[in-house]
Amino acid sequence: EAGVVQSPRYKIIEKKQPVAFWCNPISGHNTLYWYRQNLGQGPELLIRYENEEAVDDSQLPKDRFSAERLKGVDSTLKIQPAELGDSAVYLCASSSAPLLGQPGSGANVLTFGAGSRLTVL
C-alpha cells in the first residue's frame, strides 16, 4: 500500500503568487485532514473532511486559503495569494471511520503523508 501521497514535496514561490498542494489518502479512508507545521512547532489542524464534506474548517484562513475534496477521495489545498508567513510544511493525513474502539483497534489513528514544504520569498 502506497500510504498517503502528497505533492509537490517542495515548493518555492514569491509572495502574492498562488500555490496548490495535492493529497491522495489511503484507499478507503473517509476522513482527510490538512495540517500546517511551522518550524519547531507541532502540526496544527487547518481543515478536516468526512468524505467530501468539510466538517471542521475553523482554523482555515478563509481569506486566502481554500480546499476541496472532490468525490471524497483526493484533496487539494490552495493558497492565493501567498504571504511570507505561509512558509511551512503542509501535511495531509487520513483515517478510517472512527469506531467505538478498543486499544489496538486503530480507531482514531491518523496516517500522515511526508508533507509539502512551502517557502515564500
Place this chain on the structure above:
Amino acid sequence: DAKTTQPTSMDCAEGRAANLPCNHSTISGNEYVYWYRQIHSQGPQYIIHGLKNNETNEMASLIITEDRKSSTLILPHATLRDTAVYYCIVTMTGGYQKVTFGIGTKLQVIP
C-alpha cells in the same frame, strides 16, 4: 481534549531504554492516550495508544499510571533511527475527536 505536558528534549544512549514521560492531569474517563513520533522531514507516525491498561506493540510500550494522570512511552532498545520528536496526545476514541499536537519531546539517541 485534555492538555498534555512533555519535556522539551531528552537524550538516550543507543541500546538503552528510552523512557518518555507525559503528564495529562486533566484527562477524563473516556479519553485515550496516543503517541506519535516525527522523524526529520517526515510526517508524524502513530506509535501506540491506550486507555488505562499498559499496552505493548512491536514499536514500544505504554505505561499509564493508575490515576491516569501521567504516562510513559518506553522504547526498550533505542537505536539511532529512533531520534525524532515524540508527541503525547489525549483524545477520545469513538466518533471523531480532534487530534491536537503540542510541541512534543525531541529525543536524541546518542551513539
